[in-house]
Amino acid sequence: MTDISALSEADAANELMRLAKQIAHHNKLYHADDAPEITDQEYDALVKRNEALEAAFPHLVREDSPSRQVGHEVATSPLSKVSHEVRMMSLDNGFSDHEIREFVARVRRFLNLSDSEPMSFTAEDKIDGLSCSLRYERGELVMAATRGDGQVGENVTANVQHIADIPQHLQGENLPDVFEVRGEVYMEKQAFTALNEQLMEEARAAAEAKGETFDPTKVRQFANPRNAAAGSLRQKDASVTAKRPLRFWAHGWGAASEVPGDKQLVVMRQIEAWGFPVSPDLKLCENAEEMLQHYRSIGERRPDLPYEIDGVVYKVDRLDWQGRLGFVAKAPRWALAHKFPAEQAQTTLEAIDIQVGRTGKLTPVGRLAPVLVGGVTVTNVTLHNRDEIARLGVRPGDRIVVQRAGDVIPQVVDNLTRDEDRPAFIFPDHCPECGSEAVAEEGEVDVRCTGGLICPAQRTERLKHFVSRAALDIEGLGEKTIDQFFALGWLESPADIFRLHQRREEILALDGWKEKSVENLLASIEAKRSPDAARLLFGLGIRHVGAVTARDLMKNFHRLETLRETAELAGQAPPLQGRGRSRVAAEGVGDVDQALTQPDSPHPNPSPEGEGLESSATEALVTLTSIDGIGGAVVEALGDFFHEPHNVAVWEDILSEVTPPEYIVETKQSSVSGKTVVFTGKLETMSRDEAKAQAEALGAKAAGSVSAKTDLVVAGPGAGSKLKKAAELGIDVIDEAAWAEIVKAAG
Ligand SMILES: [Zn+2]
Structure with a gap:
């Protein structure tokens, strides 16, 4: 990421544009799709960069700037860092009864205890919140920090002052010089739902006040109570935290000048006596069977609890034993989180x-009778296809079981009334x-x-795809507007979008449109008169031509007309080895390659006439299929597309309205040109998108997974299985700083 002081105005404007898009994109994933692609930290980094750029170039602040969007957290900002005196641990997980019994047996073996030696464990709900460490010196709260990476967290001292569950002064006498209480900041389910509704309402009111059309997909809501708690706590402006109904409960401690007891439960009761809430289910269990029983009892009550929990935590009660057991890597040997299965x-x-x-x-x-699953009210669930309906045997009126795990979209897992006698x-x-x-085509579901x-x-749907972010990205032309304009007969094909300016007065006459919003819409359409050729191609929605394929094609052909000529010609190429074109396509590009790379073999299907056409058609086919990533299915789909006169009319119509510039990807020569790079783990100075763009600009290919084809892995903190795989395959691994050096070296 370039130092802001070194940026030209043009560079700053470009980056602001990119950030506005990226942030809006992630807002949508977060809110509308409920499927965030990046961590909160990565999101915050984008927002921070945007804020810094806007501060340096105030005259470049965009109309669609994320800082102008209301109703979502943009102000999560530089909270200072705090080092934890005693590392904040994570916990190992167990799922099955067997794993819990094994945990107990393992502890016994480690401590070399006989079977008759009593050994107790505490058991308590594992609340789904944000871990915090609260440092008290002689009973006064002096510092509150988030968990962070376990060693360094963020200073949220000002923020937690607004959480009523966290005492500013400990109650009682003989308070220790230093004592760090650890626990979770969380938000109750109801408060979470109300907060999301409130964010939506605020955004609606703000849009109305400004005379703009309200787009609910632009409002950033929280995906779940844990995100809501984290977003609310980690605010630069603590007065925002003050308005959020956050709660806290304690589950342990960190640095302590003295520990008030020699058992886990005794110390927890002292922490409670000092003024902290603890889990109402905290109790002592004497053996594995009692632990499992407690787990099941909590599991039964779980849907009715006012807060989200994702398991039960067991800890060895005797602190001297905890000390002997110690730690493996980042987790204590004396504790285990017994997780619940996905909530149903x-x-x-x-x-x-x-x-x-x-x-x-x-x-x-x-369509479901609304039901709360995993902290989210679910009213719709995809049933995927005909086969899935048959598998579940579902009919309207059935009682079904819906499951939702974490941020995953809800799914139907069972039909409880399958046997009822109904058609x-x-x-x-x-x-x-x-x-x-x-x-359904043969073999397709x-x-x-x-x-x-x-x-x-x-x-x-095609029009919506055409204007979507990954395609032409026309702001302000939302799904409802397209439905409405389509119903009015104003939008028959993509080209009509560019003729909407002729309907300015008619649009103005519609409900909900004001001078300003019509102006904005027409301006954002006009801004796309010279669209990116690959986005335009993708926007046309040709089968098998996704965003990546469209870029691969345009990198090779540069102009849409060249692509069309080649695709049309390739469509006339003779059948290979006596088979129809569709067969070749269905069986993949491999066959084509094989036939075409054997110049000495006789032509598979010589045709007496039209040799000239045939050879140029074959040449076109070779050209297309030799492009990296272009398979037989794409070639066939392109041929089919241009074979259909309606499509050609749509194509020519849109190209009479817009003029995409020649598609040139400027690549710099670098040590990674032509190589395949995989980014994994957390990147500190840039987003994943930015890293991929850098790789492409250096002539490298950014891939999503590590394989034998990978040349280089750039790994940040938290890189897991990909790093392991790279090591197994002997692939070079570098860190983000080394990557930055490569980028810098290429100029
Ligand atoms: Zn239809």
């Missing part, structure tokens, strides 16, 4: 709706949107509408 809930499947996607795919969506759900054989036949261009659902 029962509800009624009220209806099964069929959604029609861009490619005509019919996706069944279950099976009949998957439609016609498109619910256009009435065309809906069929997905049922697709065959209506193509006459299907309104497919047409609007």
Whole structure:
């Protein structure tokens, strides 16, 4: 990341644009898709960089700047760092009864205890919050720090002053000189739901006040109570924390000048007496069977608890034994977290709706009686496809079990009323949107509408895809607007978007549109008159041409027309080895390669006429299939696309409205040019996206997983299995600083 003082205005403007997009993208993943791709820390780093740039270049602050968006946390800012005097540990996990019995046996073996020697464990709920260490000196709170990486956390002393569960002064006499109480800051389920509703309402009100159209997908809500607690605590402005209903309970201690007891439970009761809440389920168990019983009892009550827990923690009660047991790596040998399986809930499947996607795919969506699972109210659940419905045997009216683990989207795991005598759900054989036949191709599970261009659902979905972030990225042209304009007959194809300026007055006459919002919409459309060719190609939604494939194609052809000519020509290439083109495609590029790289072998299917055309067609096919990452399916899909006159009309129409510049990826020569790089672990100075972009700019390929094809692994802290695999394969591994050196060396 470049030092801000060294940035030119143009560079700063570019970076601000990129940051606005990235942050909006992650907001959407976080909120709308409930699937964050980056950690809170990585998100915060983007926001911080944006703030710093805006402070240095105030005149460049964008209309769509993340700092102007209301209702989400942008102010999580430089909290100072605190080193923990005693490291904050993590816990080993166990899942099965067997693992718990084994843990108890292991402790006995380690301590060399006979079977008759009594050995107790404390057991308490493992609350899903943010770990904190609170340092008291002679009974006064002097420092509060988050766990961080266990050794260094963030200073949240000002923030925790607003948490009523955390005493500023310990109660009682004879207080130790130094005592660090450790526990979890958390948010109760109800408070979490209310907070998200409030964030949404604030954003709506702010948009209305500014006369803008309200886009709920731009509001950053919290994915779960743990995120809400973390986001609320880690605020630069502690007055924000003060407004959030945070709670705390203690589960242990860190540095201590003296420990008030020789047993875990005794010390916890003293901490409680000093004024801290502790788990209401904290109790002593004498053996593994009692521990398992307590676990099951808590598990049964878990859905009704006001807070989220994800397991039960067991600790050896005698502190002298804890001392002898010590630690392995980052976790104590004397404690174990017994995790719960993914949270499940029962509800009624009220209806099964069929959604029609861009490619005509019919996706069944279950509408549920609202139910709280894993801290989130679930009302819809995807049923994936016809086979999944058959597997579960679900019909409207069934009682079903819904499961949700962590940030994962909810899924149906069981049908409790499968045996009830009711007719099976009949998957439609016609498109619910256009009435065309809906069929599954042989060997495919997905049922697709065959209506193509006459299907309104497919047409609007294609338009939505065309304007989406990864494609043309037209701000302000949201899904509802597209549906509305489509219904009015204003948007037939992508090119019509660029003719909307002719309807300025008509749009203004619609409900909810004001001068300013129409102006913004038309301006963001006009800004895309010279779009990136790869994004435009991707936006057209050609089958098998995803964002990466589109870039690979454009890197090779530079101009869309060159791609079209080649694809059309390749579509006329003769069948190879007497088989149809589709067969070749279905069997992959390997066959094509083989046939084409044997120049000495006789032509597989010589044709008496049109030798000239045939050889240039074959040449085109060679050109296409020799591009790295382009397989037979892509070649066939491109051929099919340009074979269809409707598609050619759409293509020519859009290119009469927009002019993508020649697609040139400027690559610098570097020591990694032509190599495949994998980034893993946490990157400190840049986002994953930025790192990948750097790799591409250096002529390297950024891959997602480590394989024999990988040349280099850039590993940050927390790199796990990928690092291990790299070591097994003998692949070079460097850290982020060494990567920065490579980037710097390339200029
Ligand atoms: Zn249809």
